[in-house]
Amino acid sequence: MHARAAESRAPKPGTGTGKGPRPGPRLLPGAGTTAPRTAFWARLLPVLAVLAVLTRLPSFLRTVWNPDEGFLATQARQLADGGALYDTVVDRKPPVLPWLYRGAFAVFGDESLWPLRAAAVVAVVVTAACVASLARGRWGDRGAYVAGVLTVLTSIGLNPEDTQAATFEVFMLPCTAAAVWCADRRHWAWAGAAAAAATLTKQTGGAVLLPVLFLLWHSRAGVRPLARVLAAYALPMGAVAVAFGVGRFAYWTATGSGSYASVEGAVGLAVLRGAGNASLLVVACLPLLAALAYVVWVRRRPLAVPELWVWLAASGVAVAVGFQFYGHYYLQLVPPLALLGTAALMELRPRPVTAALAATAVLAAGYVVWGVVLPRxxxxxxxxxxxxxxxxxxxxxxxxxxxxxxxxxxxxxxxxxxxxxxxxxxxxxxxxxxxxxxxxxxxxxxxxxxxxxxxxxxxxxxxxxxxxxxxxxxxxxxxxxxxxxxxxxxxxxxxxxxxxxxxxx
Missing domain, CATH: 3.40.1010 (Cobalt-precorrin-4 Transmethylase; domain 1)
Structure with a gap:
């Protein structure tokens, strides 16, 4: 989108986006111009890559971060020895990550997890790039930088055992962010396919269908785009289910885990665990949450980004499903939180924006140090x-x-x-x-x-x-x-x- 054309159609900050047929992307006046695409990404991607490497350095310092990594590594060896997923090799999770581990072991050997840790860095960069692109369409280059940097910095804002490990949520997030990006650009079939990839990485990735469908409805796209989204989502899901056997696939990824998902007798423990991990993420996101609260409640400027609120709400439901509240579940909240924080910061002058980014970087540095010194x-x-x-x-x-x-x-x-x-x-x-x-x-x-x-x-x-x-x-x-x-x-x-x-x- 050309900045001048976008600005001529855009409303004033905080006043909404009008009743046009499409909710985004849109560029708010004063948010910054958009540079040529190649030059912009040539500058931003190295920044995101360096930040991702720095924030995830602790991940390369431990042999295994948590049992999920150990589980996936053992699964990959079983598959290499001729095991069959959901038969002689089982887990409650979909197949994408076991396959990824198996592929990495086939190429690099199975003695170390460093290739998966490197892949996790790439996953963080891809997630941040999708978020930055969404922000660029709404708030220009400055908004893209803010959103991308916030995504990387806050993605380690939990216990290092949850954020530094190369496990399900880290690899699910690029797919969820891509699904929303595709829907924002009205690439409906690709949006459905990306949502399916997220679901096949971890079941709760399917929650991204809600913001995708909201964007479709809000853009008044009609029935055919809806059919494209649903077909592109259902076809990969159905193909995988048929490949493994529908009953077996459903048992291991959904129907066989009734007792595991039940909160009966453990409500208090679930609430305490949920509150504790939520608090860790709140601390990591404190500057952007403070900006959000200031703009919405103090300055009383409602942010006209309903699709982002829907995305955040859907991700919150995904975190709560099963009532386990492990810390890594909360990573699903990071992309919509980064975008909402950016929406608030773009209502402020450059100095407080810089201060918020600096404060977030300091907090992220604290989480990196925690990852280095954390006893195991x-x-x-x-x-x-x-x-x-x-x-x-x-x-x-x-x-x-x-x-x-x-x-x-x-x-x-x-x-x-x-x-x-x-x-x-x-x-x-x-x-x-x-x-x-x-x-x-x-x-x-x-x-x-x-x-x-x-x-x-x-x-x-x-x-x-x-x-x-x-x-x-x-x-x-x-x-x-x-x-x-x-x-x-x-x-x-x-x-x-x-x-x-x-x-x-």
Whole structure:
């Protein structure tokens, strides 16, 4: 869009956008001109790339940041060994990220996660670029710089275990931002396809369909564009479901997780966890939230960007689905928050805008330092357990770790004896729930039959009880306790993890 033509049609700041057929992009007067496209991106992209590298430097300092990374790394090795996703290799998540890990391991080897960490940097840059492009259409070059920089800086505004890991939300965000960008440009089929890619990375990515459909409705595009969005979304989803088997795909990504998603008996814990992680993000976003509150409530200038409010609301619902409230869930809020913060800052003079960006950078630096100095006792524990596993088994020996840290398998380079890499599938244990509704009867439907079949077909040479007194400890799990008592004997205890060796008949 040419700046002069856009400015002639644009309303005054804070007064809305008129009743034209399209809600965006639009350029507000005084927000800055738009430079030629090539020159603009040649300047902005290096800035975003440098910031993304600097803010994600801590991610390269740890072998594994959280169990999700360990789970995905172990899954990738299982797939490389001929495993079948949603059959002998299982998870509650869609297939895109296991495939990405598998591809990275095939190219770079499976001994390190640095290629995935590098890919995560690229994902952050792509997300920020899409957000910057959305902002540029509304507020010009200055708005694009502000939105892009805010996106990168606030994307680490949570516990480093949640933001520095190369896991689902980081790779979902480029797809969600691209979906809104495509809808904003009325590329309806591409918007639907991007929303499908987001959903196939993590189920809650599908929430981006709400702002996409809102933009479609607000632009009065009609029925045919709606059909394009829905078809482009449904076709990839349907193709993946058919490829894996509709029933099996639905079970692992949706219908089999009823107990896991239930908040029964853990409302207080869920609220506390949700409030705690929300507070971390609020601190990281404090300058832009302060600007937003000042413009909306003090100066009483309603921001005429309804699509961004819809995007934020849809992302908030996605964070709350399942009531787990893990910190990395909140990353879905970052793109709409960055854009809303930019909308508010563009109502202010340049000096407070600069101050807000500087304050956000200082806060981001604090989160980077936190990532560098954060102790990781669970990683040290996993490394000790893995070292003992390597000592007591040969390569190729199946082993079973009864716990919630699947990185043990990857660190030890040993084959899981079961498709279930954590006790959570079989007991409904979750860190977001504590000890509520944890027992064999709360496991995923049919999981214990499959688990017993796994143990019979591939008897583990060593079983490690890594429950360490948690609610899924062997004393509370009779099926596994009896199996261990009948076929295994105690050999050692390492850092609280109890090792049992198989007794030969």
């Amino acid at each position: 006792p669970e990683l040290a524990h996993a490394q000790r357990v893995a070292a003992e596993l390597k000592e007591r088994t040969d390569p190729g020996d199946p082993v079973l770790v009864w716990g919630m840290h699947p990185e043990d398998y990857w660190l030890a380079d040993r084959t899981p004896a079961s498709r279930f890499l954590t006790a959570g599938f079989l007991t409904n244990y979750s860190g977001g729930r504590g000890g509520v509704r944890v027992a064999e009867r709360y496991g995923m439907p049919g999981s214990w039959r499959a688990f017993e079949r796994d143990l019979a077909e591939r008897p583990p040479e060593v079983i490690v009880d890594d429950s360490r007194g948690k609610p899924y400890r062997l004393a509370r799990i009779p099926t596994l306790r009896n199996h261990v008592a009948a076929h295994y004997e105690w050999v050692t205890t390492v850092d609280g993890a109890v090792f049992y060796a198989r007794v030969r008949d």
